[in-house]
């Protein structure tokens with residue numbers, strides 16, 4: 001392990017006098033959406049169910065939603081047993097999205113009004129287990145859509161850069177373009193994006209108020225949750241390796257440029273989009289973008305703090321083929337215009353924050 005004090009000092013020195021992140025932003029966007037600052041009374045508070053909540057993103061989102069809407073108004077669910085701190089921080093229940101009856105029971109018994117659908121089998125794991133990916137990502141999604149329709153819920157389903165393919169424009173990729181992904185994960189996300197355009201769900205939207213919202217996330221980078229088997233996982237693992245051993249073997253080529261985002265930006269985008277008034281949303285699926293980098297760019301930025309850090313390359317052909325078909329950047333002007341999306345983290349802030357969090361986390365863990 002790198003000497004902790006030295007690393008923290010280097011990180012804070014390198015961070016210089018940057019302004020604090022997560023500053024409360026009060027700018028008004030088009031359509032009068034006031035970002036970060038909308039308030040809601042007790043009776044307005046939604047009752048939220050998060051599926052697949054024990055993955056990389058769910059626990060962080062639950063924490064932010066609970067801060068905003070109250071601990072007991074946000075239920076985290078998954079098919080795995082959570083660690084103790086998850087039980088302590090708010091309601092957790094078992095929910096398998098393939099069990100329609102059980103899902104319906106949860107929605108009815110808990111008076112759920114918003115459903116955040118995070119369960120998924122990601123790109124790399126999906127290519128190794130296509131049957132599972134089809135079941136979870138397509139059959140499971142249909143259950144979610146039907147339940148949401150039946151009960152007039154607001155439903156948020158993330159899409160991904162994986163919903164684009166080699167024939168999509170790559171730099172940047174617009175919201176609306178050719179989508180011919182080559183992975184089962186990508187195909188299932190295009191399927192999800194398109195389902196709500198069918199006349200059946202349009203009808204339910206008009207008749208029962210199904211409110212479907214979808215953001216195309218870039219690869220998400222987080223310090224205290226692990227990625228679940230995707231192609232962008234290297235961009236999380238590299239930080240842990242840098243702090244722990246000072247070396248890392250990367251499974252993508254050094255020049256593979258992909259769109260990425262720090263988890264705080266991703267969670268804030270999701271919260272703001274969930275709260276945006278319906279009439280502000282010109283579309284139901286928006287790209288959101290923050291930064292793009294290659295493994296080489298990321299390595300250089302980490303080396304500004306940890307000068308001895310070494311990276312070698314051992315390319316995984318499955319992951320590389322997936323990454324080669326993905327966008328290099330997403331064009332997200334519509335999200336910025338319609339509901340006021342702004343990212344706060346670029347590559348230097350990302351690296352500082354990740355190294356600081358991981359170093360502090362390791363320090364705390366070794367103190368107990």
Ligand SMILES: NC(=O)C1=CN([C@@H]2O[C@H](COP(=O)(O)OP(=O)(O)OC[C@H]3O[C@@H](n4cnc5c(N)ncnc54)[C@H](O)[C@@H]3O)[C@@H](O)[C@H]2O)C=CC1
Pocket residue numbers: 051052053054055056057058077078079080095096097098117118119120121122136140158159160161216217218219220221226227228229230232
């Ligand atoms: N993490 C990322 O970089 C990105 C994530 N996304 C999307 O965001 C969402 C959340 O992603 P992550 O948290 O990274 O995924 P993850 O792979 O870390 O977690 C997925 C969760 O789904 C659960 N799950 C699997 N089968 C299930 C079933 N039958 N019933 C209920 N739960 C089940 C798993 O136990 C796991 O906890 C996914 O829809 C993913 O496609 C989109 C773009 C980027």
Ligand SMILES: CC(=O)[C@H](N)C(=O)O
Pocket residue numbers: 122123124160161162185217218219220229230231232233
């Ligand atoms: C970009 C994603 O959807 C995910 N992180 C993956 O690499 O599969």
